[in-house]
Amino acid sequence: MTRPVPPLDGSVRVWPGFADFHYAANPRGTCAQFFREDTGGIVRVTFEEFARASHRVAHALRADKCLKSGDVVALIALCDTLMYMALMVGMTRAGLIPFPISPRNSPVGIHSMLSKTGCRHLITTQSFLQPLIDACKVEFTTQCYEVTINEIPSFTEVFPLLGKETSSDPFEPFVLGDWNPDWDDPILYLHSSGSTGSPRAIAQTHRTALLWCSLPCVAEGRSYSRNIIWGSMMAPTFHALGVYTHLYSTFVTGFANALFSPQYPAPPIMPTPQNTLEAIKKSGANTAIVVPAFLEACAWVHSREAVDFLAQLEICAFGGGPLSSKVGNTLVEHGVKLNTLYGATEFGTLSSFFDVIPDSVIPGVIPKSPMDWSWVRFSDRLKLRWADQGNGTYELQIMTHDLHRPSVQNLPDLSGYATVGRLDDVLVLASGEKTVPLPMEGHILHNPLVQGALIFGTAREQVGVLVEPKPGYTLDPKDDKAVVEFRNRIWPTVEEANKDAPAFSRIFKEMILVTNPTKPMTRAAKGTVQRNKTLSLYASEINSLYDVVNSSMYGERTDLPSSWTPPVLLAWLQNQAQDIHSTDVKLGPTDDLFHRGFDSLSATFLRNRILGALRSSNHPNARRALAGVTQNMIYAYPTLEQLSQAVAALLMQQAPDDAAVMSPAESIEALVQRYSRNFPKPSILASLAVEGTVVLLTGSTGSLGSYILAELLGDERVRVVYALNRPSKDQSAPVRQKAAFRDKGLPLALLMSEKLVFIDGDASKPNLDIEADIYSKIHSSVTHIIHNAWKVDFNLALSSFETNIRATRGLIDFALTSKYGAQVKLVFVSSITVAQSWDYSNGSFPEDVLQDASYAVGGGYGEGKYVAERVPASETGLKCTTVRIGQICGGVPDGAWASTDWFPILVKSSITLQCLPDSSEDVSWIPMPAATQVMLDVSLAEEIQPIAINAVHPRPAKWRNIMKAISKALGESCGVLPLVPFKEWVQKLERCAGHNTTADDLNRIPALRILPFFQQVASRRAVIGEQGDVAEFTTDKCRAISASLDQLQVLDDGDAEMWVRYWRSKAFI
Template sequence: MAAPTNFVFPPTDGSIPPSNAADFHLKHNSKHLFAILYDVNDSSQTNITYEQLAHAVHRAAHILNPSGTIPQGTNIGFLVSTHTIEYIPFPISPRTHLPGIAHLLKSTQTSLVVAGGSQTIDATISQLSDNLAEINFSVQFVELPSLGRVLPELGNTEQESEHKPFPPLKAISGDGIINILHSSGSTGMPRSVKFHLEGVFKNIITQPLGWMYAQEGVKVGTMALPTFHAMGIFLQIFIPLYVGYTQVLFAPSHIPVVPTSNLTIEAAAATKCLHMVCVPAFLEMWSQEEAAVAYLRQMKSVVFGGGPLAEAIGNKLSGVHIHSCYGATEFGGINEVSDMDDLSDWSYVKFSSHVDTRFIPQHDEDNSFELVFVVSDDHKPFELNSEIDGKPAYRTKDLVVRHPFKPDLWKFVGRLDDQIILLNGEKTNPGPMEGEIVKCPIVHYAVMFGRERNQTGVLIELEEGANDLCQTKEGRLKAIQEIWPFVERANQTSPTHSRLEKQTIILVDPARPLPRTPKGTIPRSAALKLYASDIEEMYLDLEKDSSTTDGIQPPQSWDSTEDIEAWISRGVQNLLGREFNVTGDLFQQGMDSLTATMLLRMLKSTLHASSDSKVQFAATKINQQTIFGKPTVRQLAQLVFQLAKNGDTTVDPVVEALQSIRAMIEKYDAEWPRQEAREIQPVKKERVVVTGTTGGLGSHLLAQLLENDVVEKVWAMNRKSSKGNREREVASFEDKLLDLNLLKSEKLVFVDTDLEDPKLGLSDETYDEIRREATVIIHNAWQVNFNLSLQSFEPSIRGARNLLDLAFHSTAPSGLPRFAFASSISVAGFAGPGRQLSEVSVTPEMAATSIGYGQSKLVTEKLLESARNSGLQTCTVRLGQLTGDARSGAWTTTDWTVSWLPLDVAAHSVIDTCTTRDKELPPVIHTSHPRPVPWVDIMNAFSASLVPRTNSQLPVVRFGEWNKLVIEAAASFKGSEGDRYKRFPSTKIQSTVDGMVLADDELRSREEVGNVESGGTVRLNTAVAEEFSQVLKTTPELGKEHVQKWTDYWGSKGLFI
C-alpha cells in the first residue's frame, strides 16, 4: 500500500494535546500509516492507519469507562503488554518487584489498574494483592480488552467500521498531568515521575531528536523498546503522533513477543526500515555477525539509548550510522542527531539548542563536568532538584568530557554517584577503565569500587562460556592471567592513583550474578551491595597480603639500619621498577598514593610476620602518613629501626622539622645573580606573569588583570595538561561565574610551563620575551597536599627559585620585575593559640610546628627575603582563609571550615600592591579580612540561611560540644566505613579537630576567646596591605548576605542534596 502524501503535522504549541492527537489525525491524516505490525510467527505485515488508531482509542475509552463515571484526571495503571492512551496512563514495568509495584500504586493513588496480556502478568496480579494489603491500599483490577474488541478491522483498511466517539475531554492546562512513568528501582523503591502537558511538548515533542524522521513515509523500527520506559513512551507514542513517521512494531500474539537482536533485525529488514532505535546490548550482539553489520550499514541511522556502548563495540560497527540518544524520564530527550554527523563521533552527543545546559567542573584529571539543565522558556524538566543562578534546575549526576576539537560535542564518562573518591580525596571515573577491561573476550561486565579506601578494586563477571574458571582456585588464577593485559591497558590510560592490582580483582560467582536493570545495565550500587562482604574481605586480606613480600627477604637483623634499609630498598625497587636514590624523596622518584599504600602493606606484613614481639608491635605504629612524613628509604629505615628497638621513636618532631627547614633554606638560598648598574625607565604599562591561574585565587587574579587598564599583557603560566590550559581556564571561569569574554582578550597569552626546569620548560623565544618585557611576576601556583612532608614539596620550592632566577635575569628597560609570592597563614605554625601576627618576617622555629605545606611556604618566604637583599623587589603575600567571591559566593565545596576574605578582594589586594608604583613594594602583606566578626554571628547566619533546606533553625553550640556529638554519632553509625566518612567527613581529620577543640578550650580558660580567630589559629594584621589597597581597606564586614551567597552556591553544587 502506497503511503498517501501531504501529511498534515499537528500543531506543537499545546493546542492539540496527545489525548486529542488521534482525532486530529482522523480528520487530516486518516489513511496515513501510524504503524506496521510484524508477525514473527509467519513474517506477515499488518498496517495500522491513523483512522484505525483513532477508532481504537475511542473504543478503549468506552470499554474502560462505559458510563463515563471515572472522572477525567484519574490515574490508570497499566500492567500490560501494550499501551493505551486514556486519562492519565501510568505504565508499570512487569519486571518491577511486587513491593515496588504496590508502592508505586499507593504513592500515586492509582486505584484502577488495567492488567493482562500474558500468563506472567496474570500471576503477578494474583500475588500483588498480599503486598497491597500490607500497605493498606486497595486497587480495582480491570481486564485488558482483547485486540479484537479494540481493533476489529485489524489488517483490513477497506472495512468500514462503526465509529462511536467518546465524549470530548476538558481542556488541560500546561501544568496538568497527562502521563506518569517510574524509575527502575534498582537502588531502592521505584519512584514515580509525573509528566505535565507543557513539559511533554517542550521536553519531548519539540526537541530535535524525533524530527530527523519527519519525512513522508519514513519507517522507524521501534519494536525493541519497552513501552513502560521513557525511551518507548517518547519514540512509540508522543513523538510519532506529531512527527508522523511510521513505526514498525511486533504484532500482538497470544504469547507476547520478547524482543531479541535476531527478531529485531529480521523485522527491520522485512519492513525495509531506514532507521532503527535499540538498546546497546543489541548492537553488541550484531557486531559479532557480519551479515547483521552489512545490513546495518545500509540504514540511514541506528540510534541507541538506555546505557553506554563499549568503545570496542562501536569501533567494530565501522560504517554504521550509529548515534547515541540521550535523555531521561526526569527531563526528556534533549540531544540532536543528524544522518550527516561524522561517523567517528558516534560516542559523543550534541545537546539540543532548546535547552539551557550547564557544566559543573569536577576538577579531576579527566577534566570532567557534571551535566545540569536549567529551566528555560523552551525546556521544563519534569523534576527539579537544584538551583543555578537563582533558576530551578535538574542536576543529572552524569559526567561528561568535551570533544578535544569540537567544543559542542560531549562524551559521557560515568555518573557522579559512580565516581570513586579515594580516602586521600583523589577521584577516579571508573567508566573508561571498565571499558578497557570488558574488551577482554572472557569478560562480560566490570564494576570498579574503592570509595573511601586507599586503592581501587574491580568486580569482574565472566562471559557464560568462561564461568567454569570460577569453580577452582587454579581456574580463577588462569582467568585473572588472561584478563590482566586488559587491566594493565586500563591502568596505563588512567591516573596513577586509579591503578588496579591483581589482588584487587574479584571474580563474580556464577551463582550470584550481578543484578540487571530492565535495560540490561548493571546498577552499580546494587552490585556493590551484593558483593559488600567479598569486598570487605578483599581489603582485609590486602592488609595481611604476603604476596607484597614475595621474593623480598626480610632484614637479616632488625638491629641493623643497613639491613633494614636494604630490605625497604628491595620493596621500593619492586614497586617502582627502576633504580632510585635511597636519600631522595620517593614522591619525586615516581611514588604516589597507591604505591605508598602498597609499600605500607609490605612493611606491615613483614613486621607482623616477625617472631619478635617488639617488631610485631612496630607494625601498629606505622600508617600511610608515616610514608608521607618519612619520604626517603633512609628515613623509613631509621624509623623502623627505632620502633623495632625501643617500641617508639625518641626524636622530637619539632626539632626534626626545624632541621629540615634550615637545610632546605640553605640548599636554595645561594648564588643569587649579581646586578650591574643600568639606566631604568619608568613603567607606563604593566606586563604581568601570573602562575596557577586555574584555581580559585588564580582565576580571579587573571580576570582582574585582564580587566585592568594599567595592564597591557598577561602571561598565564600553568603546568602542561593533556586537556589544554585554555580549556581548563574556561572551565574554571564557568565554575566561578567569571566573564568568559575576558579569555578572548588580546592581552592574554597562555603558557605551558614546567617550573622544575631551570628555564621553566619554555622555548628560548618565550623565555627571552618574558625577560625583556615582564614588569611583575605573581607566583601563585603551588602543590596542595596536606599529607606531604617538607621534602616532598621540594619541586615547588625549586620552581620558585627558578622563577626568581628568571626575574634576576630580566633585561626589561624598566629594570627587574616586581616579584610577589602567594604564601599562607600556615607558615606561622600551630603553637600558642591566640597569637596575632604583624606583616613581618617569621622564623623557622614558628613554622616547625606547621605541616609540610606551611613549612615549604616558609622556605620560599626566606628565599624572597634573600633575593630582596640582593636587589630584587619582592613581596610575600600571606593569605588568610578565603571565601567565595563577593558577587557569586563561589568557593570550594570541600573546605570544612569557614573562610573570611572574599577571593575577588584578595586578588584586588595582590594586584593593587604590585601595581602601585609611587610606593616601594612592601616585603610582606597580609590578605585577611581587616574587620573580623564574631564566629557566633556567622554561625547564626548559617543557621538562618539553612532553614529552607532543613525546615528548622539549627542550634548554635560550642565547638567542643559539636565535636563530641559528631564523635558519638559516628561511633554508633551502623553503615560501612566509607558511608560513615561520607556522613561524618570531619572524622577523617579527627586528630586535627581535637587539637582545635583543645586550643579553643585553652583560650576560653584564659578568657581570651572573644578576641582571637576561631580554633586558635593566628590572626593576621593587615595595616600594610590596607595602605596599598583601598578595596581591602573598605571591604564590608561579613554578614548574612555573604553567608546566603555561600549556601546558595553550595546548593547549586549539590552539597545539600
C-alpha cells in the same frame, strides 16, 4: 511515488487519527514486519490491518460497561510488541487514557502510580504475570484502593488474519460517542524508568504528543529519500523510547517497523544482544535502535561479523543511557553510522536521527562527522537556555513555547524543564570533588568477564566499583582467593578506565567489590542497572569495604616479598607502587613518589599493602615491625629506595640507618646551594621605560591567589595579568577560576576583563612549559611577578617540595633573562612556618632572610618555603621581597575560610570529640582581605621594598577567647563544648585513630587525616602562630607598607560567628 504522511497541524488527532490517515491514504503500505521461523519468510502487517486491529481493541475494551471515556487504564502486560502497539492505539480510540507500566515495578510502586493518576482499571496478562498481579491485589487491598483487573483481548481476536487481511475481509469499525478531549488533556501516561529511584507517572497531553511528532528525531524522516525500516524490536513499548520508535516513528514517517515475530499464545521474545541482532538481519530492517547495553555486549563488539553487518545499516542509534567511548569509537572506525538519541520522558527526544548520514539531503539537517557520534545538535524548533553552573557545566533548560512543550515543568522563573544529567550520574566525594561514573563504568563493561559495573563513593574519600561477573565467571565473594583472582583478571581494564579519569576518581584494586550471584544487580526494563536500588542492596557490603580499607588492620592480599632485604623489598615495593599508581609512568627507585603523581590515597594504599605483607609474613620480627609503619611513613621516605631501607630496618629491629644521611639543617642548606648557583646575568642593567604594569601571577586559582587576582583586575595601575597555573586534565584554568570566585563571593564580572590572560604552564620546567610564541610575548612584557603557587600538604617531607623550589628558581631565571631584567619585581608568598625551630628566647622573629637553616627545621612545607626564600635572596640583582603570611582566616563580608584548612578541621572534629582545645597563648591570624591588600601594597609600590616582611596580625588575640567565641557561635545544637588542654585534646584524637578507624570516623573527625600535624602543635615543635600556638613576629616593616594591616582590630566573637556561618552555609558543620 511520494510516500503519504499525515499532517502535523492538528487537523488529524495523534494515534487513532494517524492510523486512520494511513488506512485511507496508504492502506497497503507496511506498518510492521517480522520474520517467521516456521515459514522462513517475512510477514508484513499493512496499515489497513493495523488500523482495523485498533478498532477491534476498542470494541473489546468498551464491551466492559464499567469503563467510560476519560478513564485512565493501566496496561501491565507481557505480550508481543505488535499487540502492545494495537492496545495503545485501540485504548486511545476507545476514549481511554492508556498508562503502560513495566512489569518490573514493585506492587508498592504500581499502587503509588495508579493512586496518583486516579487510575482504577488495569488490564494485564495474568497467566504470565500471576505473582505480580496477586501481589498487587494484596497491596491494593492493604491500601483500601479498589482496582478492577481484566485480561487484555486475545491476539487472535485483534489480528484474526495476521499478515493477510484485506479490505474485502469483514470488519466493524468502532465509533466513539461524543468525546472531544481538550488538546491539553492527557492522551497517555508514561513512567520514569526507576533507575534513579521510585518510578513516577508523567502525563503526555494531546498537544505535547503532536508537538513531539514534529521533533527532528522522527519528523526528518518524512523528507528522507531512501526507504527506512525501523529496527526497534528491543525497545519495550511501555518505555518512552518504545513509544517513539514503535508508534511515532511509524505513523509520522510512514516507514515500517521491524519487530520480533509474535509468539502468542507463548510469552513474547525477551530481547538479548544475540536475538536482537538476528531479528534485525532476518526482518529486513536497515536501521538498529538499541540501548547501550546491547552495543556494549561483547558478542557484538568483539564479533567482526556483527560489526560488519551493523556497518551496512543506514543508521545504528542508541538511547536510554551513555555508550562507552571506546565501544562507540570502535564501531565508527569499522564504518558503523552510529548516532545518539538524546531524550527523556519529561521532554521527548530532542536529537536528530539522520544527521549522521553524510549523503542525506534533508532540509535543515546538517551532517556531522562520524566521530561526533556522541554529540548532539539540537533543532531550531527548540527553545533552550543554558544556565552556567559555575563549575564548567551548563544546565540545559528546555523552555515551553509554541513549537515544543516539556511534559514536566520545574523551572522557578519560566515554564520549562531542566536537568543537569541524572542526579545519580554525579558522585560528590567527601573532598567536594565530583566524579561522573558513567564513562568509567562503560570502560569496565567492555571487559568480557563483566556483566554490570556501578561506581560508588558519595561522601567518601575515594570511589569504588561494584562489579557483577558474567554467567560462567560468578564467584563466592567470601572466597578471598577467588575475589583476588577475579580482580587481577579485570584489573587491566580498570587501569584503562583510570587513565581517562581525574586523579580523585581513580579506582584502586582494593576498592573492587564483587557481587554475590544470589543478589544480582537490579535492572530497569530497558536493561540499565537501577543504580540506587542496587547500591541499597549492597549498602552493607560497601560500608564494610570502606571500614576495612580505612582501618589500619587492612592489608590487601598480595604476593609477599621473597625476603625482607633492601634489594628484594625495593623490587616488591616498585611492583606494589606501580600497581597502585595505575598509569604508564614508570616509578624509579629514586623518584619522589609525590612528584610522580602519588597523593594521600595512594600513600594510604601503599602503607596498607606493607601492613598486609607484614601480617602475612612468617618473619620472627614482622609483628613487632607493624608499629613502625606509621601513618606518615610514606611521606617520611618518599622514594622507593628510602622506603625499602626503612622497612628492612624495621625487620632488623633497628631505626632506619641515618648515619650516612645529612641532618635536616644540612639537607635544607644543600638545596639552597643547589638552586643558588649559576644565575643568568640580567639582560639589562640600565632602566627601561615601563609601559604599564604587567603581572605574572602564579597559583591564581587557589584561595589567596583568587583574592589577589580580583584585586589586580580591579586596579587601574595594572595593564595585563598573566595567570599562570599548572594544567589539569579535569578542568581548565578559567573554569577552576570561576568556581573559586563563585565560592568566595568574588565578582564574576572581573573574569571577563580584557586584561586577564590565562596561561597553562609549569614554572619548574624550561620556558614555563608553554608554547614559544606565548613565552616570547610574556617574556618581553612582564614587569612584576607574584609567586603564590605552592603545594599545601603538611605531611610531605622537604624532598617532596623540590618541584616548588625548582619553580621558584625558574621564575628568577625568567625574570633575569626577560626584557626588563633586573627591573622586574619578584614577590614571593612565603609562610611563617619558615620559623619552625626559632628560639623565641632570642626575641621576635625578624623581617629578614636568616642564613641559619636550623631555624627552619620541622615539617617539609616550612623547610621548602625557607629554601625558596633563600634562593632569590642570593646575589641575583632582582628586586625581591618575601612576604611571610601567617594563618589566613575568613574576613568580611562572609567569613569565607576553606574547610580544608587545619582550623576548620579542628572545629568540626571538636564537635564529635565534644571538647575544644585550650591554650594560654596568642594567635596572630590575619583576615583574608588584609592579607590580600598587603600583597598588593608590596607588589605595586614604586619604592624599593624590604627583602622580607612578616604579614601577621599586629594585635594578637587570645586562643582561649577564640575558642570560647567558636563554642558560642556553634550554639546549643552542638552541645556545650568545654575547653580542655591542647595536649588532652590531641590524646582524645589519638584514641580515635585506633586500628578500626572507619570512613564515617574520618568524615566526622577529619583531624584524623592530619594527626601528625596536631601532634606537632601539641608538642610545640610546630610554628607557633600559624598552627595555633604563640606567635611573635616583628611586623614594623609590614605595618609601614600596608595601612590595612596596621589598622586591623583584634579578632573577636563577630569573626567567629562569620566563620561558623560560612562553614554551615557549605554544609561542612
